[in-house]
Amino acid sequence: MSRITTRFSTRNVLLSSLFALAFLVVNTRAIAQHETKHEHSTGAEHIKAEVEHLDSTIVEEAEHIGEAAIGHHETKEEKFNTSEVIMEHIADGHDWHLWGHTSIHLPVILYTDKGIEMFSSGKFNHGHDAYIGTHHTYKLEHDKVKVLIADGQIDEAASASVLDFSITKNVASMMVSMVFLCLIFFSVASSYKKRGIGAPKGLQSWLEPIIIFVRDEIARPNLGEKYAKFMPYLLTVFFFIWMNNVLGLVPFFPGGANVTGNIAVTLVLALATFIITILNGTKTYWSHVFTPHVPLWLYPLMIPVEIIGLFTKPFALMIRLFANITAGHILVLSLVCLIFIFKSMAVATVSVPFVVFISVIEMLVAFIQAFIFTILSALYIGMALEKPSEDAHH
Amino acid sequence: MDLVTPSIGLVFWSTISFLVLFFLLTKFAWKPITAALQEREDSIDEALKAAENARKQMEKLTADNEKLLNQARAERDAMLKDANDMKESIIAQAKKSAAEEGNKMIANAKASIEQEKVAAMNELKTQVALISVDMAEKILRKKMEDRTQQEAFVNENLKSISLN
Numbered sequence: 116m117s118r119i120t121t122r123f124s125t126r127n128v129l130l131s132s133l134f135a136l137a138f139l140v141v142n143t144r145a146i147a148q149h150e151t152k153h154e155h156s157t158g159a160e161h162i163k164a165e166v167e168h169l170d171s172t173i174v175e176e177a178e179h180i181g182e183a184a185i186g187h188h189e190t191k192e193e194k195f196n197t198s199e200v201i202m203e204h205i206a207d208g209h210d211w212h213l214w215g216h217t218s219i220h221l222p223v224i225l226y227t228d229k230g231i232e233m234f235s236s237g238k239f240n241h242g243h244d245a246y247i248g249t250h251h252t253y254k255l256e257h258d259k260v261k262v263l264i265a266d267g268q269i270d271e272a273a274s275a276s277v278l279d280f281s282i283t284k285n286v287a288s289m290m291v292s293m294v295f296l297c298l299i300f301f302s303v304a305s306s307y308k309k310r311g312i313g314a315p316k317g318l319q320s321w322l323e324p325i326i327i328f329v330r331d332e333i334a335r336p337n338l339g340e341k342y343a344k345f346m347p348y349l350l351t352v353f354f355f356i357w358m359n360n361v362l363g364l365v366p367f368f369p370g371g372a373n374v375t376g377n378i379a380v381t382l383v384l385a386l387a388t389f390i391i392t393i394l395n396g397t398k399t400y401w402s403h404v405f406t407p408h409v410p411l412w413l414y415p416l417m418i419p420v421e422i423i424g425l426f427t428k429p430f431a432l433m434i435r436l437f438a439n440i441t442a443g444h445i446l447v448l449s450l451v452c453l454i455f456i457f458k459s460m461a462v463a464t465v466s467v468p469f470v471v472f473i474s475v476i477e478m479l480v481a482f483i484q485a486f487i488f489t490i491l492s493a494l495y496i497g498m499a500l501e502k503p504s505e506d507a508h509h
Numbered sequence: 510m511d512l513v514t515p516s517i518g519l520v521f522w523s524t525i526s527f528l529v530l531f532f533l534l535t536k537f538a539w540k541p542i543t544a545a546l547q548e549r550e551d552s553i554d555e556a557l558k559a560a561e562n563a564r565k566q567m568e569k570l571t572a573d574n575e576k577l578l579n580q581a582r583a584e585r586d587a588m589l590k591d592a593n594d595m596k597e598s599i600i601a602q603a604k605k606s607a608a609e610e611g612n613k614m615i616a617n618a619k620a621s622i623e624q625e626k627v628a629a630m631n632e633l634k635t636q637v638a639l640i641s642v643d644m645a646e647k648i649l650r651k652k653m654e655d656r657t658q659q660e661a662f663v664n665e666n667l668k669s670i671s672l673n
Contacts, residue, residue, distance in 0.1 A: 202511070202512070205512070206511060206512070207516065207519060224518075257511070259511075278517050278518070279516065279517070279518045280517070280518040280521055280522070281518055282522070283518065283519065283522075285519055286518070286519060286522040286523075286526070289522070289523065289526050290526060293526055293529070293530045296530060296534065297530070297533055297534070297537075297538075300534055300537075300538035300539075300542070301537055301538060303538065303542060304537055304538045304541040304542050307541055307542055307545035307546075308541060308545070311545070311548075312545070312548055312549040312552045323546070326542060326543075326546070327546065330543070330546075343543070346539060346543055347531065347534070347535040347539040347540070348531065350534070350539050351527075351530060351531045351534050351535070351539070354534075355527065355530060377515075377519060378512070378513050378514070378515045379515035379516050379519035379520045379523060380519065380523045382515045382520060382523075383520055383523040383524050383527055384523075384527070387527065437513075441512070
């Protein structure tokens with residue numbers, strides 16, 4: 116296990132350094148400009164200024180990219196803010212962009228202090244307009260719903276009290292992947308019902324090795340006898356992550372969202388593993404935490420370390436998946452952005468093959484990260500299932 | 510920092526989605542699929558075991574056959590040996606009794622030959638005596654044809670007889 120982790124972490128380091136390099140190259144100009152512009156501002160002021168600056172440019176930038184992509188390159192040229200573009204792509208959103216100026220306006224659901232508000236995100240007109248709801252007036256800022264007060268200023272206190280339960284791009288994408296997963300596996304299950312113990316065929320024969328792989332390589336070695344109880348969870352997690360990873364790599368409609376690269380999603384997944392671990396912890400497992408096999412005077416040190424250890428495992432799960440997928444997206448986007456930074460189609464001859472190359476690697480990463488998340492979940496659950504008999508040689 | 514700040518909405522919907530997906534897939538996909546896989550593996554196991562059993566049975570049968578065959582062979586050999594022995598003993602018996610019979614016959618023959626021989630000898634003796642007497646008579650008749658010779662003979666014999 117440790118070997119696998121080391122190998123993958125080496126890969127991660129490699130990938131992130133590559134990403135860092137590309138990102139650095141890409142951002143040098145933009146950052147330099149920012150630095151000179153806000154040289155004297157500090158702290159909150161600096162951030163506020165930057166936010167305002169970005170706010171004013173983002174809409175134009177987005178339009179520029181769209182136009183550049185379809186060949187209407189205008190001479191009225193603003194500098195190209197790469198980080199803004201990339202962040203916009205990997206972040207969640209209230210619109211699901213289809214093509215050109217067409218997007219799906221996803222529903223906005225707000226839980227405010229005065230009640231629930233529901234309206235289409237189309238009302239925001241891509242952040243250009245404010246929407247006057249029943250309780251407040253809302254405006255999108257950086258794809259976040261903010262409450263406006265009478266004079267058009269943002270009321271930060273009121274904005275903080277409004278909880279955004281909107282069906283965002285990630286939620287919608289997640290639901291699409293759920294539908295895909297259900298369709299795929301219901302059909303596979305029906306094939307099993309139809310064929311009984313006969314040889315698998317079609318989709319069934321594609322997915323059966325993977326299901327058996329999850330069972331024989333992930334569940335059984337880590338969970339032992341009781342593996343069957345956790346198979347549904349491990350299979351769901353594995354295919355959910357894999358499907359969303361792959362959908363995230365598809366640059367157009369059914370994909371394009373960065374679901375597994377969003378920390379909220381990985382948080383929920385890691386939390387699920389954490390809760391299962393906690394609920395299935397045996398007496399032996401807890402005794403390792405609260406009565407470790409160390410001299411008594413080390414207890415004040417060891418018990419906190421063990422307790423922290425309980426949380427670092429799911430935390431690492433959360434960060435690993437989030438960082439890997441986000442890094443992949445950023446890398447691909449950075450390579451694409453090179454074309455717009457240099458404003459030359461010639462760069463495409465270099466960056467497009469690179470994008471293809473990285474995308475292929477990302478296909479692998481999509482599988483590997485699903486596998487790692489699942490195998491580590493199984494490992495943690497397996498540790499919680501430890502039997503007292505094994506305690507003898509500890 | 511937006512990137513690493515989980516938004517409440519997405520946490521909420523992820524939880525709901527994941528739970529729904531988990532229950533749907535567990536009920537309608539994973540349970541039937543894993544059960545079917547298990548069933549198939551069990552049936553393969555069973556088939557392999559049955560094949561192994563059949564193989565063992567076959568081996569046992571072959572071994573039994575071999576044993577029976579060996580037994581039959583041994584029995585046949587024993588019977589042959591018995592027959593041979595019996596033959597030999599019968600022959601020996603026959604030889605022995607034949608020899609006895611022969612000896613007896615020879616002895617009988619010898620005894621009768623002896624008897625015949627004695628009878629023949631006796632006969633011969635009688636004949637010889639008769640012939641001798643006959644011849645002596647003939648010789649005497651011839652010799653005693655004249656009177657002088659008769660007188661000479663008588664005288665001679667008379668001389669040899671001493672009258673004391």
